[in-house]
Amino acid sequence: MKRIAGIIIFLLLFCVYAPASSRSAGIVNPEEIGNTVPLPVLLDLLKNENSKVRERAAEILGENGDASAITALVDALKDGSAAVRRSAVEALARLSDSSITPVLAKMLKDPDKEIRGLTAEILGEIGGPAAVPALAEALKDKVAANRERAITSLGKIGDTAAITVLSGVLRKDREVALRVSAAYVLGNMGEAAVPALLKALSARSTKMYAAIALGKALEKTKDTAVIPALIKALDDRSIDIRKYIVISLAKLGKPAVIALADNLGDRSKNEEERKYSAEALGTIGDTSAVPALLEAMDDASGEIRNYAAGSLSRMGKSAIEQAGRKMVEREGSFDARLKNAFFLAKFGEEKTLQFLTKLLNYDAYRPRAAQALEQYYGGKVKKESSSREITCPVCGGAKACPGCGGSGKTVSAMLMPFTCGWCGGSGICPTCAGKGRITRLYYKYVYFPPGKITIGMPEIEPGD
Numbered sequence: 001m002k003r004i005a006g007i008i009i010f011l012l013l014f015c016v017y018a019p020a021s022s023r024s025a026g027i028v029n030p031e032e033i034g035n036t037v038p039l040p041v042l043l044d045l046l047k048n049e050n051s052k053v054r055e056r057a058a059e060i061l062g063e064n065g066d067a068s069a070i071t072a073l074v075d076a077l078k079d080g081s082a083a084v085r086r087s088a089v090e091a092l093a094r095l096s097d098s099s100i101t102p103v104l105a106k107m108l109k110d111p112d113k114e115i116r117g118l119t120a121e122i123l124g125e126i127g128g129p130a131a132v133p134a135l136a137e138a139l140k141d142k143v144a145a146n147r148e149r150a151i152t153s154l155g156k157i158g159d160t161a162a163i164t165v166l167s168g169v170l171r172k173d174r175e176v177a178l179r180v181s182a183a184y185v186l187g188n189m190g191e192a193a194v195p196a197l198l199k200a201l202s203a204r205s206t207k208m209y210a211a212i213a214l215g216k217a218l219e220k221t222k223d224t225a226v227i228p229a230l231i232k233a234l235d236d237r238s239i240d241i242r243k244y245i246v247i248s249l250a251k252l253g254k255p256a257v258i259a260l261a262d263n264l265g266d267r268s269k270n271e272e273e274r275k276y277s278a279e280a281l282g283t284i285g286d287t288s289a290v291p292a293l294l295e296a297m298d299d300a301s302g303e304i305r306n307y308a309a310g311s312l313s314r315m316g317k318s319a320i321e322q323a324g325r326k327m328v329e330r331e332g333s334f335d336a337r338l339k340n341a342f343f344l345a346k347f348g349e350e351k352t353l354q355f356l357t358k359l360l361n362y363d364a365y366r367p368r369a370a371q372a373l374e375q376y377y378g379g380k381v382k383k384e385s386s387s388r389e390i391t392c393p394v395c396g397g398a399k400a401c402p403g404c405g406g407s408g409k410t411v412s413a414m415l416m417p418f419t420c421g422w423c424g425g426s427g428i429c430p431t432c433a434g435k436g437r438i439t440r441l442y443y444k445y446v447y448f449p450p451g452k453i454t455i456g457m458p459e460i461e462p463g464d
Contacts, residue, residue, distance in 0.1 A: 033060055043072045051081040058084060062091025070095060074103050082112040089115060093122040101127045105134035108141075117146040124153025132157060136165040144175045151178060155185035160192045167196045170206045170213075183209040187216020191223060198229050207233065211244035218251040227252060227259045234276040246280045257284060261292035264308075267299075275307040282311025290319050353377055360445040370445070378450040387439050392432035399436040401429050 033045065033056045042064075045057035058076050061069040069091075076088035089107055092100050104127070107119040120138050123131040131153070138150035151169065154162040162185075169182035186193040194217055200210035211233065214226065226248075233245050249256040263269060264277040278296055281289040289311075296308035312319040359369035360381065370381040391397045400406030403422030410420050419425040428434035 031056075033057055039064070039066055039069065043069065046072050046076055051079075051084055054079060054081065054084045055087045058087035058091050062087070062094040065095060067095055067097060070097060070100065074100070077103065077107060082110075082115060085110065085112065086115050086118060089119055089122065093126060096126050098126060098128060098130070101130050101134075105131060108134055108138045113141075113143045113146060116141060117143065117149050120146055120149040120153055124149075124156040127153070127157065129157060129159040129161065132159050132161050136162065139165060139169060139173075144178060147173065147175075147178055148181060151181045151185055155188060158189065160189060163189060163193050163196050167200060170200050170209045171203070179206075179209045180212065183213035184216055187213035188220075190217050190220035193217055194221065194223060194226060198226060201229060201233050207236065208238070208241050208244065211241055211248060215244055215247040215251065218248050222252060224252055224255045227256055230256075231259060231263050231277065232273070234280060235270065235273040236276075237272075242276055242279065243283075246283045249280060250284045254286070254288070257281065257286045257289055260284075261289050264292055264296055264304075271301055271303060275301070275304045278304060278307040278311050282307075282314045285314060287315050287319070290315055290322075293319070294322055357447050360447065366445060370447075373447050379448045381445055381447050384444055384446050386442050386444070388442065389437045390440050392429060392436055392438050394431035395429035395436065397436040399429055399432065399434045401427055 033042070033053065037045075037060065039061075042057050042061050046054055046061075048054050048057070054076070058073060061073060073088045073091050073095075077085055077092075079085050079088065085107070089104065092104060101123065104119055104123060108116055108123075110116050110119070116138070120135060120141075123135055127135070135150045135154050135157075139147055141147050141150065147169075151166070154166060166182045166186050170179055170186075173179055173182070186197060193213065197210045197213050197217060200206040201214065203210075214230070218226070230245050230249050234242055236242055236245075249260065260277045260281050264274050264281065266274070274296075278293060281293060293308045293312050293315075296304055297312075299305055299308070312322070353373070356369045356373050359365040362369075373379065373381055392399075395402050401408075401420060401423035404410050404420035404427060406427040408420050408423060408425040408427040409417045420427070423430050426434075429436075432438050
């Protein structure tokens with residue numbers, strides 16, 4: 001018993017007074033290293049010849065969160081093993097000490113791409129504004145994923161000092177996804193980013209991304225001073241760019257609607273800008289724009305009339321009916337009325353229904369009119385027949401064969417009597433069979449609305 005007690009005392013004294021190298025010499029399996037291992041031993045294990053042991057030691061030091069390990073972990077950032085350096089970076093991040101930001105910033109130039117990306121991400125969590133210059137440099141990383149992490153971190157920090165470098169990403173980065181990410185980060189910076197975004201909006205290469213970012217920024221600030229620049233930027237053939245600009249304008253509400261309506265009515269503006277102003281009003285959907293759009297229906301430009309009609313079609317039944325009356329009734333050209341009728345059919349406008357029903361009279365237009373009626377108004381177009389007795393057009397109602405006068409005989413040039421070739425000798429009109437009248441078939445195309453009685457059509461002769 002005394003012998004066992006002596007051994008225990010010896011071991012305790014050994015643990016306390018023996019050199020660290022002696023205490024850690026027995027640990028060769030990384031799995032044996034846990035949270036119960038004393039700090040001096042863990043620090044010594046960071047110098048172990050086995051890289052797996054060094055990696056595990058750095059990991060446990062991070063989990064323990066002992067700030068006294070910072071110096072040793074900083075030294076581990078120079079380890080020849082990328083895995084050890086990565087564990088040291090993660091451990092330092094767990095300690096959340098802002099004083100290590102300059103040290104971690106140097107790891108953005110580590111030869112290992114994973115470490116560079118990890119460091120960029122960590123600096124976004126703990127680096128604060130002091131990390132912005134280093135993250136700005138990280139935007140030059142050859143690996144797109146690392147540049148993406150740097151952009152995200154700059155967004156988390158939210159320092160306006162990053163606006164300039166993020167604007168550079170909009171202009172220069174090769175990856176579209178990264179330009180979009182930078183746009184969202186700039187947008188989240190709100191009012192401070194607006195001047196830079198307006199500048200980017202004026203350049204063709206950055207217009208799309210600036211429009212996206214402004215939509216986000218205007219969620220945070222209702223700066224109506226941007227409206228003229230946004231409307232000017234509508235002069236673009238890209239539907240995607242226009243879409244994002246309209247989203248931005250919609251965030252500004254009534255002031256944007258008033259400005260767009262004024263722009264639409266200003267005939268000194270170019271046609272592109274005016275027609276896209278009409279389109280934007282339809283997208284925003286504010287019914288206070290209906291009068292301006294109706295006025296544009298009388299514009300000399302067919303393009304502007306069409307865009308105005310399209311926008312009115314999105315503003316409720318009343319606006320659609322007013323557009324329909326202008327398009328179907330006031331156009332001087334039948335072809336224009338026809339084109340407009342097919343356009344308005346999809347909105348179920350009553351005047352257009354009547355016009356399309358009349359088109360069933362015309363062979364050339366019947367197929368499209370029937371298709372529009374059935375597709376947009378429901379119901380069915382059917383061909384119906386009817387009959388009516390009329391005076392025989394051959395005998396004029398006399399009933400007798402006009403070839404022989406009812407005698408059944410005709411005389412040849414030799415004055416020889418022959419049987420009449422028309423009536424076969426019967427003396428009766430072959431067309432009406434001696435009745436003096438015939439039955440004539442008539443056809444009409446009828447539109448049957450769903451659940452309603454037939455809308456009748458004028459009769460038309462076969463072949464007309």
